[in-house]
Amino acid sequence: MIEVYSWATPNGHKVHIMLEECGVPYRAIPVDIGSGDQFKHEFLAISPNNKIPAIVDPDGPDGRPISLFESGAILLYLAGKTGRFLPQGTREKYEVLQWLMFQMGGVGPMLGQAHHFRIYAPQKIDYAIERYTNEARRLYGVMDKRLANSRYLGGSEYSIADIAVYPWLRSWKNQGISWNDFPHLKGWFDEIGKRPAVMRGVEVLADRRKPITGDKEREILFGSEQYKRH
Known part of the structure; x- marks a missing residue:
């Protein structure tokens, strides 16, 4: 059973969704x-960048346990392990991968900043x-624009690109978005x-997550605690 060290955030939900889609047994560790x-040192041992999610798969590719951090890498790993949601054809695979990279390099960081400055x-x-x-x-x-001409972000089939992007758009209102401007995406x-x-x-x-309201939480998430050497 895969252990998923996670929280109810867009990056956490990417991995939760992928595991649910693939039907892979897992245990979510908050x-x-x-x-x-x-x-905490035990988490930093598998996620040195102190970010969720991270996974430990006791049945790694060579039969030995493997740990992984970074949600995009985890999606790719699970796609390879299960043979699902990443096309086998070279052209089709790279169509999907470019949109996965678009999420990792653009959608996540930029929408995260929009959320931060507008809300937190x-x-x-x-x-x-x-x-x-x-x-x-x-x-x-x-x-x-992409979805005006394609059913899914990576092409004609649902893929890890869609799984990666969707959780980030659930907070569209906090990002200053009106769906009226984006009918195909809606x-x-x-x-x-x-x-x-x-x-x-x-x-x-989701039942564990609480609103960020206190100065202590802000200090942990956004302040000097981030820059200490743990």
């Missing part, structure tokens, strides 16, 4: 990032809010959200 669990930052900085809200809208526009979003495995995946650890 890492409360608001309380600082990500800095202690000072409201107009320049930052405008900068990242505009970038969020630009990225939504890129995906909307149709895709609604379709993905109705998949039973997706509905199960986004509920994993």
